Amino acid sequence: MKVTVPKRSLADTLAHVERVVPSRSSNPGLSLLRIDLRPGSIELSGSNMDIDIRARLGADVDGTSSHAVIAHVFGMVVRSLPAEDVELEFTDNELRIASGSYTTKLQLVAAASAPIVSFPDSFEGIIDASALHSALTAAKYAAAVADFQAVFRGVKLEFGEDRLRAVATDGFRLAYYDVSAQSGLRSDVIVPARSIEELIRILGDGVVKLSLSEGQLSVEHGSYALNLKLMDGSFPDYERVIPKTFPVSITLGAARLAEAVSRVSLLADKTANNRIDLFIKDGIATITAEGNFGRSQEELQVTQEGSDSEIALAYNAKYLVDALGPVTSDVKLQFSGSGSAPSMVRDLGNDSYLAMVVPLRTN
Amino acid sequence: MKVTVPKRSLADTLAHVERVVPSRSSNPGLSLLRIDLRPGSIELSGSNMDIDIRARLGADVDGTSSHAVIAHVFGMVVRSLPAEDVELEFTDNELRIASGSYTTKLQLVAAASAPIVSFPDSFEGIIDASALHSALTAAKYAAAVADFQAVFRGVKLEFGEDRLRAVATDGFRLAYYDVSAQSGLRSDVIVPARSIEELIRILGDGVVKLSLSEGQLSVEHGSYALNLKLMDGSFPDYERVIPKTFPVSITLGAARLAEAVSRVSLLADKTANNRIDLFIKDGIATITAEGNFGRSQEELQVTQEGSDSEIALAYNAKYLVDALGPVTSDVKLQFSGSGSAPSMVRDLGNDSYLAMVVPLRTN
Numbered sequence: 001m002k003v004t005v006p007k008r009s010l011a012d013t014l015a016h017v018e019r020v021v022p023s024r025s026s027n028p029g030l031s032l033l034r035i036d037l038r039p040g041s042i043e044l045s046g047s048n049m050d051i052d053i054r055a056r057l058g059a060d061v062d063g064t065s066s067h068a069v070i071a072h073v074f075g076m077v078v079r080s081l082p083a084e085d086v087e088l089e090f091t092d093n094e095l096r097i098a099s100g101s102y103t104t105k106l107q108l109v110a111a112a113s114a115p116i117v118s119f120p121d122s123f124e125g126i127i128d129a130s131a132l133h134s135a136l137t138a139a140k141y142a143a144a145v146a147d148f149q150a151v152f153r154g155v156k157l158e159f160g161e162d163r164l165r166a167v168a169t170d171g172f173r174l175a176y177y178d179v180s181a182q183s184g185l186r187s188d189v190i191v192p193a194r195s196i197e198e199l200i201r202i203l204g205d206g207v208v209k210l211s212l213s214e215g216q217l218s219v220e221h222g223s224y225a226l227n228l229k230l231m232d233g234s235f236p237d238y239e240r241v242i243p244k245t246f247p248v249s250i251t252l253g254a255a256r257l258a259e260a261v262s263r264v265s266l267l268a269d270k271t272a273n274n275r276i277d278l279f280i281k282d283g284i285a286t287i288t289a290e291g292n293f294g295r296s297q298e299e300l301q302v303t304q305e306g307s308d309s310e311i312a313l314a315y316n317a318k319y320l321v322d323a324l325g326p327v328t329s330d331v332k333l334q335f336s337g338s339g340s341a342p343s344m345v346r347d348l349g350n351d352s353y354l355a356m357v358v359p360l361r362t363n
Numbered sequence: 364m365k366v367t368v369p370k371r372s373l374a375d376t377l378a379h380v381e382r383v384v385p386s387r388s389s390n391p392g393l394s395l396l397r398i399d400l401r402p403g404s405i406e407l408s409g410s411n412m413d414i415d416i417r418a419r420l421g422a423d424v425d426g427t428s429s430h431a432v433i434a435h436v437f438g439m440v441v442r443s444l445p446a447e448d449v450e451l452e453f454t455d456n457e458l459r460i461a462s463g464s465y466t467t468k469l470q471l472v473a474a475a476s477a478p479i480v481s482f483p484d485s486f487e488g489i490i491d492a493s494a495l496h497s498a499l500t501a502a503k504y505a506a507a508v509a510d511f512q513a514v515f516r517g518v519k520l521e522f523g524e525d526r527l528r529a530v531a532t533d534g535f536r537l538a539y540y541d542v543s544a545q546s547g548l549r550s551d552v553i554v555p556a557r558s559i560e561e562l563i564r565i566l567g568d569g570v571v572k573l574s575l576s577e578g579q580l581s582v583e584h585g586s587y588a589l590n591l592k593l594m595d596g597s598f599p600d601y602e603r604v605i606p607k608t609f610p611v612s613i614t615l616g617a618a619r620l621a622e623a624v625s626r627v628s629l630l631a632d633k634t635a636n637n638r639i640d641l642f643i644k645d646g647i648a649t650i651t652a653e654g655n656f657g658r659s660q661e662e663l664q665v666t667q668e669g670s671d672s673e674i675a676l677a678y679n680a681k682y683l684v685d686a687l688g689p690v691t692s693d694v695k696l697q698f699s700g701s702g703s704a705p706s707m708v709r710d711l712g713n714d715s716y717l718a719m720v721v722p723l724r725t726n
Contacts, residue, residue, distance in 0.1 A: 073630075073656040080626040082661075094657070102626055104659030263443040263465055267436075293436040294457075296467030 001037055002089045005059045007081050007099060013044060013055045014075045016202060016224065020053045021046035023072035033071035034114035037061045037090070045117050046071055051195050052117035052227040066111035069095055077104055119225040120218050125184035125210035127164060129221055133203045135166040136196050138177035138326040138353050143193035144170035151233040155196045157217075159185035167238065168193065173319050174238055174356040177326070185210055189217055190231040199226060242356060243336035243344070248306035250280060251348065254327035257285075258320075260298040264289045265317030267296040273360055276317045280335075281310035289317070311335050313343065314360040323355040364400055365452045368422045370444050370462060376407060376418045377438045379565060379587065383416045384409035386435040396434035397477035400424045400453070408480050409434055414558050415480035415590040429474035432458055440467055482588040483581050488547035488573035490527060492584055496566045498529040499559050501540035501689040501716050506556035507533035514596040518559045520580075522548035530601065531556065536682050537601055537719040540689070548573055552580055553594040562589060605719060606699035606707070611669035613643060614711065617690035620648075621683075623661040627652045628680030630659040636723055639680045643698075644673035652680070674698050676706065677723040686718040 017033060025031050036043040039061055045054040067090055074095075078086065083100035095106045136155065144152040148170055158165040164183055167176035189212065191199075202224045209220040219226045261276055268274045268289035279286045283304045288297045313335065324331060329349035336342055339362075345355040380396060388394050388411075399406040402424055408417040430453055437458075441449065446463035453459075458469045499518065507515040511533055521528040527546055530539035552575065554562075565587045572583040582589045624639055631637045631652035642649045646667045651660045676698065687694060692712035699705055702725075708718040 070656060076629050077659070080629055082622065082626065101663060102623070102659070102661040104627075104630060104657060106630075106657035259445065260465070263445065264467075266439050266443055267467060267469075293433060294467060294469040296440070296465070298465040300464060 001061070001063050001065055002087065003037065003042065003059050003061050004085050004087050005042065005057060007078065007084055007086045009057060010086055011075075011078050011081075013057055013223070014071075014078055017044050017046055017053055017055050018071050018075045019201070020048050020051050020198060021071040022048050029113050029115060031070055031072070032068040032109060032114040033074060034111055034117075035067045035069065035090075036111075037063065037065045037067075039064070042088075045114075047115040047117050050192055050229050051198055052115070052119070053198075054117060054119055054225045056223045056225075065090060067095065068109040068111050068114035069106055070109075073106060077106065117227065119220070119227060120211045120213065123209035123211040123218070123220060125159070125212075127181045127183045127208050127210060128179075129203045129206055129208045131179040131181060132164070132208055133200060134352070135164060135177040135179050136200050139166040139168045139175045140193050140196050140200075141168070141322045141325065142170060142173050142175035142355065143168035143196075145193075149233075150231060151190060151235055153194075154190040154192050154231045154235075156188060156190050156235045158188045159183050161186065167235075169236060169238055171236075172316075172358050173323060174242075175323065175326070176238075176354055178352045183210060185212055187212055188235070190233065190235055191217060191228050192231060195226075195228040199228065202226070241342065242354075243334075243342055246306070246334035246336055246344070248280060248304065248309050248311045249332055249334040250285060250302040250304050251330055251332045252285070252300060252302045254324045254329065254331035254347070256300065257331060257333075258324040260287055260300055261315075261317050261320050261324075264296045264298050265321075267291045267294055268317055273316045274318055275314050275360055276320070277312065277314045277362075279310070279312045280304060283307065311338065313338065314362045315343075315357060316360060319357050323357050326353050326355075364424070364426050364428055365450065366400065366405065366422050366424050367448050367450050368405065368420060370441065370447055370449045372420060373449055374438075374441050374444075376420055376586070377434075377441055380407050380409055380416055380418050381434050381438045382564070383411050383414050383561060384434040385411050392476050392478060394433055394435070395431040395472060395477040396437060397474055397480075398430045398432065398453075399474075400426065400428045400430075402427070408477075410478040410480050413555055413592050414561055415478070415482070416561075417480060417482055417588045419586045419588075428453060430458065431472040431474050431477035432469055433472075436469060440469065480590065482583070482590060483574045483576065486572035486574040486581070486583060488522070488575075490544045490546045490571050490573060491542075492566045492569050492571045494542040494544060495527070495571055496563060497715070498527060498540040498542045499563050499566075502529040502531045502538045503556050503559050503563075504531070504685045504688065505533060505536050505538035505718070506531035506559075508556075512596075513594060514553060514598055516557075517553040517555050517594045517598075519551060519553050519598045521551045522546045524549065530598075532599060532601055534599075535679070535721050536686065537605075538686065538689070539601075539717055541715045546573060548575055550575055551598070553596065553598055554580060554591050555594060558589075558591040562591065565589070604705065605717075606697075606705055609669070609697035609699055609707070611643060611667065611672050611674045612695055612697040613648060613665040613667050614693055614695045615648070615663060615665040617687045617692065617694035617710070619663065620694060620696075621687040623650055623663055624678075624680050624683050624687075627659045627661050628684075630654045630657055631680055636679045637681055638677050638723055639683070640675065640677045640725075642673070642675045643667060646670065674701065676701065677725045678706075678720060679723060682720050686720050689716050689718075 081099035089096040269291040327347040334344040444462035632654040690710040697707040
């Protein structure tokens with residue numbers, strides 16, 4: 001069977017699918033891309049066990065057949081093709097790819113060797129893609145990357161009646177982001193942060209269809225469908241640890257603060273949590289760091305509430321900079337006390353976002 | 364002593380010096396940057412034993428003193444500074460750096476701990492910087508990167524009466540580039556390819572001053588001075604191995620050929636020298652490769668001389684692509700025979716450049 005598709009759209013689609021399909025795996029079937037030819041379309045699908053992905057590409061197919069090929073080899077060849085169109089010709093055991101003066105023959109594998117992935121036909125929920133994008137992007141940095149209890153490596157999605165909250169924490173910091181959404185789902189689920197990243201990448205304009213079934217959240221958006229495997233375990237009761245009273249708080253430009261913290265932290269001791277110290281008094285925030293190579297300091301004018309007080313705290317510089325990332329304009333930093341009493345990061349231009357950072361113990 | 368300089372020019376200058384000075388070394392003195400304050404200028408210098416570098420920066424200095432600081436720490440801090448100007452204040456054991464609201468104090472080390480580097484005051488030779496840039500860039504890729512006899516990791520500079528030739532070979536390929544130059548030097552020297560790369564980076568407009576002394580080539584250009592340590596050993600007699608007669612040769616666009624070879628080689632067997640096969644007959648060049656994942660092929664129309672003959676050769680794809688890199692327009696590929704008889708690569712738009720590639724043995 002022979003089919004012609006534009007190189008650009010095939011290459012772009014494959015790039016998304018290839019990010020999920022492992023290029024090396026102890027289970028060789030997992031590195032396969034399944035190709036289903038259907039009247040009018042080509043479907044490309046694969047899985048890494050945590051995520052199943054399927055992409056659909058319109059094409060002049062007039063028949064039905066299924067094949068599998070090593071995903072990263074197919075992707076590498078398609079990206080290098082010289083002409084605007086690609087001709088794909090499938091035989092029982094070979095895929096012939098021709099473009100301009102170039103041709104190649106890749107070995108095909110029986111479609112049955114590739115992972116079997118299936119996606120729901122109907123979806124009970126819907127959400128705006130750009131709202132979902134904002135929520136996921138703003139929360140996911142706070143998830144742990146490794147060496148933590150599994151649930152800390154996930155992002156919790158709280159689907160409420162008229163709201164979706166995405167929340168993540170690694171125990172030392174927390175971030176959540178609320179969007180108004182009548183998603184049609186009423187459930188709390190935890191999705192691995194790595195899967196959330198892949199979901200973010202396919203989100204464009206329009207709506208996302210959602211479906212929850214045993215152990216997975218299924219998503220359809222544009223030409224992509226994903227099954228995201230859910231995590232077991234119970235997410236920490238984070239509302240309980242968010243402080244309510246703040247003797248001191250300051251307001252200033254978020255970018256200015258993030259740059260100053262990054263700069264000062266260059267001299268921080270990398271072996272001591274990349275510690276920077278923050279001292280606030282009389283409307284001046286002084287950031288300092290000290291390490292093997294010397295000492296650095298920056299002073300920023302801030303609007304201080306609780307101005308008769310002073311406060312001295314220490315942070316992991318990276319945690320503070322990460323927490324400031326989603327803040328679009330001015331940030332309000334609220335200090336609940338000294339020692340390791342948590343500090344809150346609020347975006348004065350957008351109350352959807354809230355972050356918490358636990359200061360370092362300093363003695 | 365206190366001095367103010369523009370951040371931009373200090374950061375740019377440091378970037379060059381830092382590329383030479385190792386950030387880690389078993390000899391801690393080598394990771395130091397020496398800073399010499401002189402009336403009207405700051406001099407920054409360092410060494411990695413193969414290359415000494417000195418950069419001069421105009422500045423409002425009104426005294427003389429010498430210091431040393433860990434180069435990569437100083438560079439990292441300077442790159443992050445917030446304001447356009449930097450104030451540097453030197454005391455006996457601290458360098459205070461202030462820019463905008465930021466200040467830092469770095470530990471200084473006695474200047475005597477840094478490598479002692481000295482540069483000639485007078486130069487017996489001169490060469491145009493852009494001509495030198497062309498020659499070095501076009502030849503250096505053919506030098507070996509590792510696992511070869513030392514002399515193959517160098518670039519030979521042949522300073523003749525009215526010509527400079529830069530030539531490199533790793534035994535499997537060769538490249539040279541000639542420029543007209545009355546350099547004032549009459550000598551052949553071999554410079555490590557890694558040092559040639561650093562020299563290329565500082566070359567801009569204008570002239571380069573040259574001086575040869577015991578074991579080193581010294582270069583002064585703009586605000587930079589370099590001493591490049593020379594390599595011992597005798598360079599192979601490469602002229603002897605360049606074939607003189609070519610039963611077949613072809614002409615075509617160099618970029619078109621390089622792209623086709625790169626594309627076809629994606630399916631080549633990486634464990635078998637990344638082999639591609641070239642078959643020429645009746646004005647058609649057919650490039651093929653075969654590996655574990657399949658087979659690929661591309662056909663190109665070429666202008667063929669020796670058109671009653673056909674020729675079949677195999678190459679390491681990377682060697683062919685590298686050799687085509689400096690060719691600006693059409694390339695003439697000349698084949699001296701079958702088997703591993705060398706092939707020549709000539710730039711039809713520029714006869715300064717010549718490259719040789721030894722084909723792979725195919726049996």
